[in-house]
Structure formats: structure tokens, C-alpha cells
Amino acid sequence: MTATTRWSLLLWVLLTAGSAQAYPWMIKHGYAACAACHVDPSGAGLLTPYGHAQHELLVTSHYGRNPEEVDPGVDLFNKLRLPAWLNLGVSTRAAELLVHTPQGNTSKPLLMIADLRGEVSAGRVHVVATLGFEPEGALLAALTRNQNDNLVSREHWVGVDFAEQSVLVRAGRMNVPFGLRNIEHPSWIRSETRTDLDSAQQYGLAVAYLRDGFRAELMGIAGNFQLTPTVYREQGYSGFAEWSLTPTFTLGASSLLTHAGKDLITSGDDTLRQAHGVFSRWGFGPFALLGEADALIKSSRGVSTDVGFAGFTQLDAELIQGIHLLGTLETLREAGEQNYGEWASVAFFLLPNAELRTDAIFRQDDTPTGFVPSITLLGQLHLSI
Amino acid sequence: MRPLIFLFVCLFSAGAWATAAQVGLARVAFEGHGPAGFRLEGVTDALELRDAGGQWVFTVPLATLKTGIALRDRHMREKYLQTDRFPQAVLALSRDAVPLPDEGQTRSGTAPAELTLHGQTRPVQVAYSISRSGGRYQIAATVPLDMGAFGIEQPSYLGLTVQPQVVVNATLAVQMSP
Numbered sequence: 001m002t003a004t005t006r007w008s009l010l011l012w013v014l015l016t017a018g019s020a021q022a023y024p025w026m027i028k029h030g031y032a033a034c035a036a037c038h039v040d041p042s043g044a045g046l047l048t049p050y051g052h053a054q055h056e057l058l059v060t061s062h063y064g065r066n067p068e069e070v071d072p073g074v075d076l077f078n079k080l081r082l083p084a085w086l087n088l089g090v091s092t093r094a095a096e097l098l099v100h101t102p103q104g105n106t107s108k109p110l111l112m113i114a115d116l117r118g119e120v121s122a123g124r125v126h127v128v129a130t131l132g133f134e135p136e137g138a139l140l141a142a143l144t145r146n147q148n149d150n151l152v153s154r155e156h157w158v159g160v161d162f163a164e165q166s167v168l169v170r171a172g173r174m175n176v177p178f179g180l181r182n183i184e185h186p187s188w189i190r191s192e193t194r195t196d197l198d199s200a201q202q203y204g205l206a207v208a209y210l211r212d213g214f215r216a217e218l219m220g221i222a223g224n225f226q227l228t229p230t231v232y233r234e235q236g237y238s239g240f241a242e243w244s245l246t247p248t249f250t251l252g253a254s255s256l257l258t259h260a261g262k263d264l265i266t267s268g269d270d271t272l273r274q275a276h277g278v279f280s281r282w283g284f285g286p287f288a289l290l291g292e293a294d295a296l297i298k299s300s301r302g303v304s305t306d307v308g309f310a311g312f313t314q315l316d317a318e319l320i321q322g323i324h325l326l327g328t329l330e331t332l333r334e335a336g337e338q339n340y341g342e343w344a345s346v347a348f349f350l351l352p353n354a355e356l357r358t359d360a361i362f363r364q365d366d367t368p369t370g371f372v373p374s375i376t377l378l379g380q381l382h383l384s385i
Numbered sequence: 386m387r388p389l390i391f392l393f394v395c396l397f398s399a400g401a402w403a404t405a406a407q408v409g410l411a412r413v414a415f416e417g418h419g420p421a422g423f424r425l426e427g428v429t430d431a432l433e434l435r436d437a438g439g440q441w442v443f444t445v446p447l448a449t450l451k452t453g454i455a456l457r458d459r460h461m462r463e464k465y466l467q468t469d470r471f472p473q474a475v476l477a478l479s480r481d482a483v484p485l486p487d488e489g490q491t492r493s494g495t496a497p498a499e500l501t502l503h504g505q506t507r508p509v510q511v512a513y514s515i516s517r518s519g520g521r522y523q524i525a526a527t528v529p530l531d532m533g534a535f536g537i538e539q540p541s542y543l544g545l546t547v548q549p550q551v552v553v554n555a556t557l558a559v560q561m562s563p
Contacts (some may be wrong), residue, residue: 030453033422036545041421049543057456067455072543084544165420210422247426 022183022197024290025316025324028283029058032244033215034181039087039119039128041168041208042217042240043181044197045155046089046117046128056352061322087119090385098377111135112380113198115154126168129156140199140227153226154201168208173201173225176238177208177217178254179279179292180312186361188332188341189292189312193256193275195238202234216241221258234258234273248283254294268300277310288316296334308334314343322349337366355382404562405441407434408521411557413445417540417547425547427452427461432557441483443476443555457542465537466503475501476528478511491516500528503535521560528553 022044026037034043037051047055053072062070082088093112099105115132132152134142142150157172175181178195185196194200206219217240223233236259242252256275263271277294296308314328328343341363348356361376411432417425427450435442448468452458462468478498486492493514500509512527532539533549540547 030424030426033424035421036419036423048545050545053543054454057454068459070456072456161421166422168421212418212422212424215422244424247424 022181023059024180024182024281025283025288025318026054026058027248027250027281028286028288028316028318029054030247030283032213032242032247032250032281033210035165035168035208035210035215039126040155040175041210042175042177042215044175044183045130046087046119048087059322060349060352061320085121087121088385089117091115091117091382092384093380093382095378095380100375100377102372115152117155124161126159126161127157128159128172130154138199140224141201142226152199154197154199166210168210170206170208171204173203174206174219175201176221176256177206177219177240178238178256178275179240179252179277179294180281180290182290182312182314184314184328184343184359187312187328187343188310188330188339189277189294192296192308192310192332192334193294194273195256195275202238213244214242227264231261232264234260234264236273240279242279250281252279253277254279263298263300266298266300268298268303270301272297272299274298275310286318288318290314290316298334306335308332323347324349339366340364353384355384356380357382405434405436405522405559406562407432407557408560409558411555413553413555415450415551415553417551419545419547423545423547425452427458432555434557434559437477439480441478441480443478445474446472447474448472460542461540465532465540471502471504473501476509476511477501483513483515485522486515486517488517488520498528500530500535502530503537505535507534521558523558524556526555528555 031037035041037048037054038044039046039048056072057067057070092114095110095112097110098107113132115130117130119126119128130153132154134150134152136148138150138152141152141154143153144150153173155174157170157174159168159170161168175197176195178193179189181197182190183197184190185198190196201224202219202221203223203225204219204221206217208217209215219238221234221236221238223235225233227233236257238256240252240254242250244250254275254277258273260271260273262269263273274297275294277292279292280290282289291313293311294309296310297305299305309331311331312328314326317325324347326343326345326347328345330341332339341361343359343361345357345359350356357380359378361378363374364371365374410430412428412430413432414426414428419425429445429449429451431446431449433444435444447466448462450458450461452461476498478496482496484492491514495510495512498509498511499506509528509530514525516523529550529552531549532551539549
């Protein structure tokens with residue numbers, strides 16, 4: 001893959017992808033399971049009322065207030081007093097993107113996400129859907145067929161829970177269960193496995209199992225029905241299992257296998273795509289360490305099988321509540337090329353419904369003419385209810 | 386006569402337990418569960434052991450329990466445990482019910498005890514494991530209990546309800562003195 005192609009892909013991912021609330025570093029608060037705070041049993045997206053309260057108690061800056069006196073009712077969501085059967089959320093993320101490469105600079109404002117999320121529950125049955133607007137891109141989640149200015153729906157599914165919510169069976173379009181559910185959608189572990197939270201959702205049937213100390217989800221993938229022509233749709237499975245060895249230390253394993261008549265990126269015929277890997281989360285004091293390593297195997301008719309690798313490790317330091325300093329190292333090997341990336345990020349949760357975040361992404365892309373560097377700066381304001 | 390009295394006292398003391406004194410740090414933790422894999426742990430290192438005649442009496446000041454979320458700690462103290470009225474949990478265990486291991490050995494079992502919590506006293510079963518090394522006994526104990534049996538309201542917050550069955554785990558080291 002040429003450097004130009006890779007920069008274009010990175011830009012494409014950043015431009016087309018929205019974002020979500022997904023913070024695997026909550027492991028340091030003993031939250032190994034995600035379903036208490038998120039409607040999605042494997043994490044990310046629409047928060048439960050309990051999740052809204054934890055966001056304000058554990059994520060937002062307190063500015064020196066006595067933490068015992070923090071009232072989650074300050075959260076606008078909890079002031080709305082929605083009926084128990086209805087859960088609504090709004091997420092908007094505006095950003096400024098700067099990309100520097102040897103070939104020049106790119107700068108543009110972005111509306112990364114503008115989504116309304118909702119859940120209607122009737123007993124054990126849950127209906128969840130998101131509806132948003134994308135000025136450009138996100139075509140994999142688009143409901144309309146314009147070049148720009150599309151209505152998008154990243155998730156829409158129906159689920160039924162069993163056994164005191166320890167089992168949730170879902171059908172519809174949902175996030176693909178695989179590895180860390182991290183928010184950095186351009187990270188190679190997400191983009192190369194095509195399991196990011198933004199527009200990589202798939203239609204299918206999934207079963208999630210959640211017990212103390214263990215969580216798992218397996219999804220049968222029927223394809224992305226919002227993608228045409230149909231030959232590009234992938235069918236197969238994806239899943240993970242994660243064990244909590246202590247309340248703040250987990251180990252997990254993931255596996256994905258899909259087949260498409262034609263690959264969306266390479267256009268290879270009869271493409272079989274596999275990803276198999278391990279991941280871990282460890283919280284200690286104000287720190288959280290996340291890691292994921294995935295083998296990437298891709299084969300297409302008439303093309304030799306490529307065995308690659310994607311690795312990711314991230315240290316999150318929250319020395320003052322609400323201010324996160326994040327350092328990330330990542331690597332990607334595919335098609336015989338070895339690429340490296342380093343991220344330096346700051347996230348400031350200044351209010352219960354507002355987050356400022358800045359990422360500086362340094363990447364070394366392996367090309368036939370040698371390593372070519374790129375620098376991406378991304379500043380975001382995320383407002384959510 | 387005096388040597389006989391001394392011998393009698395020594396024999397009597399050896400036949401029963403010596404006085405137990407807590408050494409080092411202790412840890413007491415309760416573990417609760419909720420729906421969808423939710424887990425809650427409250428921890429304190431404030432455990433006091435008192436050797437009262439034929440009983441070991443363990444006392445935990447409940448206001449020292451920490452769950453990792455300050456507001457949750459406050460709710461636990463004020464709404465559920467009501468520590469202003471019932472500040473302590475007290476477990477009384479007959480010394481005869483717990484045979485001690487020999488040097489270098491470990492002994493495990495269960496023993497009946499009485500737990501006073503939230504102003505109510507109920508019988509409970511204590512599962513224990515005791516290891517002896519260098520005259521020091523390392524004790525690990527587990528007590529399953531039902532909060533409802535002690536008149537404690539089932540904790541619930543913004544749609545998440547904790548099951549009334551919780552498990553209390555304790556570890557401590559004691560030194561015996563004649």
C-alpha cells in the first residue's frame with residue numbers, strides 16, 4: 001500500500017467516522033463489565049441512567065468538590081426524568097483536523113457525529129436505534145444515497161434479555177464484538193479488523209453472556225445491508241470472551257472470520273478475511289493500561305494469502321479526575337510492510353455533558369521507497385446528553 | 386504445692402487456646418452482584434480481633450468501608466447500613482469450633498458463628514482456612530449472608546439493583562501468646 005493510499009485511508013476514516021462514548025479505562029474503577037452503564041452489552045454508545053450517573057461521578061471533573069457531595073442530578077439527562085421505558089441520548093462531536101505529510105498539509109473542520117440515540121424497553125424486550133446526519137462520508141451507515149449530507153443509522157437492533165440480564169440475544173445492525181471497544185477508531189486494531197464503532201457495524205444475530213468475572217459475545221454476521229452492491233457484503237462471525245482475573249485486570253481473546261464476494265478495500269474476489277487476537281485491560285491507581293494484539297489473515301482468489309499483525313498498547317493517566325493523558329503505541333504489518341504509530345492525547349471532561357480532546361498522531365508508513373512520516377492533529381469538542 | 390499449681394495452670398492453658406492477638410494488616414471485603422455482570426466490592430482494613438473468654442470476637446467499623454465511588458459510600462453508610470445507628474459489624478466465633486493446625490500445616494473447615502449487623506444478630510456459617518507458620522496463624526474466612534435477613538434494604542440506584550446475597554471475605558494474621 002502506498003503512502004498516499006494510507007494517508008487517504010486515514011483521512012477517510014477520520015472524515016467518515018463518527019464517534020461514541022467508549023472508555024475501556026473504566027477498568028480502573030472496577031468496571032470490567034460494560035452493560036451496567038451501556039445499552040450495548042459489550043460497551044459504547046447509549047448510556048443507561050446508571051451509566052449517566054457514573055459518567056458524572058467518575059469521569060467528569062469535580063473541580064475540588066467533595067466527591068460525596070457530587071449530585072448526578074446535575075446531569076441534564078437525569079433532569080429530563082424520562083419514563084423508565086424510554087432512554088434517549090444525543091451525541092455531537094465537532095472537530096478540527098490537520099494532517100501534515102511530505103506532500104503537503106490538509107486542514108478542515110469536521111462534524112464527526114451528530115446522532116440521536118434511543119432505546120424503548122418493554123419488559124425484557126429492548127429496541128435500540130440511532131439516527132444521525134453526516135455532512136460527508138459515513139456511507140457504510142448511510143440510509144440515504146447522496147454523495148454528501150446523508151442520514152445515517154449506525155445501530156438499530158431488537159434484543160431480548162434472559163436470566164437477570166446475564167444473557168442478551170440481539171438481531172439487527174450492531175457493533176461488531178471484537179477486542180477492545182476503544183474510541184480511537186483510526187487505530188489499526190480497529191480499522192484493519194473493521195470493527196470500529198463508527199460505521200463498521202454489521203447486521204446479524206448476536207448472543208451476549210455476562211456473569212461476574214466473565215463476559216462474551218458472539219455474532220453471526222449477515223452483512224451490511226446498507227452497503228451496495230451486495231457483492232461487497234461480508235458474512236461470517238465475530239466474537240470475544242474476556243475474563244476478569246481481578247476486579248481491575250482482565251484477559252480476553254477475539255476471533256473474526258468473514259467472506260465477501262468482493263473486498264470493499266482491495267476489490268479482491270472471494271475474499272476471506274480473518275482476525276484472531278488477544279487483549280487485556282489493567283487498572284492500577286490513577287492509571288489504566290490497555291493492550292491488544294491481532295493476527296490478520298486475508299486471502300482472495302488468485303492472490304497469495306497475506307498474514308499480517310496489528311498491535312496496540314495505551315497508557316491512560318488520570319492524576320486529576322477528568323483530565324486524561326494518554327500515550328499510545330501501535331504497529332501494523334500487512335502486505336510485507338511494517339508501519340508504526342504513536343499517539344499523544346489529552347482528554348478533558350470539563351462538564352457532565354462536555355469533553356474536549358486533542359490527539360497528535362505520528363505515523364511511519366512503510367513504502368517501497370522507505371518510511372514516510374505523517375502527523376495528524378485532531379481537536380474535538382464532544383457534547384452529549 | 387506451688388509447683389503443682391503452676392503445672393496445673395500450664396496444662397490448662399495448653400489444653401485450651403492461648404490468647405490471640407492480631408498482627409499485621411487485615412482486610413475485610415464484601416462482594417455484591419447485580420444484573421448483567423455488575424459487581425460491587427467494599428473494602429476496609431479496619432478489623433479488630435478481641436479474645437473474649439471462650440470466643441473470638443471480630444469487629445468491623447462499617448463507616449470505614451470503601452467501594453471506590455464516594456457517593457456510593459455515602460449511600461451505603463446513610464441509607465443502607467445506617468452506620469450512625471449501627472456503627473459496627475460484630476462476628477462472634479467459639480474458639481472450640483475452630484481447631485488450629487500444627488506448625489507448618491493448614492486446616493480448613495466451616496464453623497457456626499453469630500453475626501450482629503444493622504442491629505440484628507443472626508447465625509451464620511464461617512468457611513475458614515488457617516495456616517500456621519512460625520507461631521503465626523494466617524486466617525482467611527468467608528461468610529455468605531443475606532442483607533434482607535438483617536433488615537438492610539436492598540440497594541438500588543437508577544435502575545440497578547444489587548442482589549441481597551453478598552459474600553464477606555476476611556484475611557488477617559494472629560499471634561498466640563500464653
